[in-house]
Amino acid sequence: QQPVQSPQAVILREGEDAVINCSSSKALYSVHWYRQKHGEAPVFLMILLKGGEQKGHDKISASFNEKKQQSSLYLTASQLSYSGTYFCGTEYGFGNEKLTFGTGTRLTIIP
Amino acid sequence: DAGVTQSPTHLIKTRGQHVTLRCSPISGHKSVSWYQQVLGQGPQFIFQYYEKEERGRGNFPDRFSARQFPNYSSELNVNALLLGDSALYLCASSKGQVRTNYGYTFGSGTRLTVV
Numbered sequence: 001q002q003p004v005q006s007p008q009a010v011i012l013r014e015g016e017d018a019v020i021n022c023s024s025s026k027a028l029y030s031v032h033w034y035r036q037k038h039g040e041a042p043v044f045l046m047i048l049l050k051g052g053e054q055k056g057h058d059k060i061s062a063s064f065n066e067k068k069q070q071s072s073l074y075l076t077a078s079q080l081s082y083s084g085t086y087f088c089g090t091e092y093g094f095g096n097e098k099l100t101f102g103t104g105t106r107l108t109i110i111p
Numbered sequence: 112d113a114g115v116t117q118s119p120t121h122l123i124k125t126r127g128q129h130v131t132l133r134c135s136p137i138s139g140h141k142s143v144s145w146y147q148q149v150l151g152q153g154p155q156f157i158f159q160y161y162e163k164e165e166r167g168r169g170n171f172p173d174r175f176s177a178r179q180f181p182n183y184s185s186e187l188n189v190n191a192l193l194l195g196d197s198a199l200y201l202c203a204s205s206k207g208q209v210r211t212n213y214g215y216t217f218g219s220g221t222r223l224t225v226v
Contacts, residue, residue, distance in 0.1 A: 002153070042154065042215075042217050047214050087153050098144070098156040098159060098167045099156060099215065100156065101146075101154050103152075104153050
């Protein structure tokens with residue numbers, strides 16, 4: 001069961017904010033967030049563990065709602081460098097030693 | 112510090128052939144995972160190895176196999192290649208197993224084309 005991300009794609013002007021959502025149909029142990037630029041490998045942004053904590057660095061932050069089995073990634077005052085496809089990766093708990101990636105959200109920042 | 116290195120970067124094979132992809136994790140990282148990424152989709156989990164033992168296997172046929180060596184490097188082998196195996200194969204290393212709060216560092220991948 002692949003987590004579903006929304007929106008599928010979004011276009012923003014530099015300086016605008018964006019929210020990307022990741023929803024799972026199964027209980028989550030943790031959520032990872034990655035950004036992948038065209039032709040490059042995914043780059044790790046952050047990991048959130050169950051417990052509902054919010055993390056962030058610079059102008060990118062994320063929250064994890066364990067009860068709703070959802071995570072959201074927040075990008076504030078977006079920069080051109082934020083363009084790329086964002087993937088959430090979910091872990092489902094003991095015995096499931098893998099990261100399941102979401103459907104992806106393509107973010108385009110224009111000047 | 113060197114990142115995750117994968118070889119080769121590109122590969123063209125014929126249907127029915129066999130292929131071996133290689134990965135060297137970041138120094139000190141004991142976990143290596145393999146993912147297949149088809150254009151326009153997210154990475155799909157193939158295998159995870161930790162301390163040279165298989166700790167997870169994705170929904171891939173037995174034609175796919177892997178192993179991890181004492182120096183924590185890893186190989187992914189695919190037998191009897193099909194056209195549908197054409198994809199970007201990503202290797203990711205991590206300090207610990209999946210559920211030990213560490214993120215993955217991905218290599219640049221091997222682009223496999225099966226003709």
